[in-house]
Amino acid sequence: METINARNRLSFRSRKGQIGHSEEDKQYHLSIISYINELNTTWKAIYNRFASRAINEHKISVLFQRNNEISREYILGDTVEHIKLLKSKKLHLPQQFDARLQWPLCWSIHQVANQGGCGSCWAVSAASVMSDRLCIATNYSNQKQISAEDLISCCEECGGCEGSHWALSAFIYWRNSGLVTGGNYGSFEGCKPYATVPNCGSPCSFEYYRKKVTQVCQKTCQPLYGLTYEEDLISSISFITNY
Template identity: 30%
Template sequence: MFGLVFLAFIALAASEFDHEIHEKFKTLPKHEFISYFNSLNHSWAVEDYGEDEHFYGAQLDSNHGLPTITHDAIELPEYFDAREEWSHCKTIKEVNNQAQCGSCFLFGAINSASDRTCIHAGVHVHLAEQEGDCIRPRESCKGGDPAKVVSFWVKNGLVSQECKPYDILALYNDGCKEECRNSSIEYSQDKHYAENAYKVHPTVEAISAELIKNGPLVVGFTAFADFRKYRHGVYVHKFGDFIGYHAVRLIGFGIDENGDDYWLAANSWGKHWGEEGYVRIKRGQEALKLEDHVYGGLPKIS
């Protein structure tokens, strides 16, 4: 019975795209479309962010080589927020900004690694997104696979932002630099490693259980033009063409006052976007395939 209900839910989620809204999006002036869409009172609202260009950059490779883990069935709460569960870990509460660079895959994976290093190793550290210079030398701003970032965390370790501050020009132009910009820090001594890395079984239940047990995760999903315009509410893909893949940091889940169930994620486009940098995404959307690309790891405890 549960399987039938769940399949029906997935079919409903897959049918949310609205061709009429899509045609309005393509033909109306921006300000008219914003007013039109918001007047429909869907589960979410849009905004015109002007000339701000939000960069996508995830590459979702099914041949990532990571093991898939799952969890025994547990009774899940309706609401979970890692910011509340591990309130002592300040990185979980932070929203970052990748700026004009397709480095979302670095931010999602490395920021979640910072969170988990605090949760499980008791070490408060901001790990460096700039390690992209060694993960994808001169290519990080063109995007990459978050699964490869968590694998890098295991094999090569990640240094802190004090060692390697975020520098877009360097990501574009420099090769791998195994050195710290801060001369007082020794690169090899600043490394923080993971014990393992894995993909989470692609079900709402397994992903939710992993969040509750081990903390934030990096997720990749199919991105459409409407996601760029998200302001608040529970995002459901309604209009806009495919524009690439995106990665965010998954930190929780819940059900809103209208009964819409959602994932809670921290984006890396700054606090001016969305709900002060956060987004709620309806779970189980076939078009997004978010549940198919969920990755994490556990820090090595010395």
């Protein structure tokens, strides 16, 4: 539970001097943890003991500068128009929802990817969402997996194995440039399967993450795939965020 309290995000820039979670943030997340654990499900939530740890001030200033420079379109995408559309409809939200049950034949929804010793959670999760949406939008007819590897190596503004400053940048790249198909490490599935070895341990050691990894954008498909990179590209029409 290390996400900053959503109520404080609006004033996040004014909190530049603050390190980690405030006491209000901590109490907010503890209340969520208490609620989850009272449900007595198959897992237990705990508070991240590192949530209030000190953060390098230089990194903080760089992130604030970058976030101040990005455009409204970069932050929100098509969210505003999407919200207007939702408001125009009379929607009845269900008490519970499970995408696995709603779209049981979408193979990607049931998968959990292994990012290995690469700080690519932003890319792996984004590629998974893209694959899910592709299956849903085509009523199960297109079960291709979007390549997280293509996203990591070719989207310069997104980030790489060192993480991303804004996860929505992956979806902006998907819409504007397109992404090819892929698969898990060693699977030879799709145009560009995942390239990072997943056997770094569970969890991966800090030493593994300290290794500098340089991704090279290669716009070619693996030799066993039957299409060219350009032929395999898939792009989206729009994207939204729930930030």
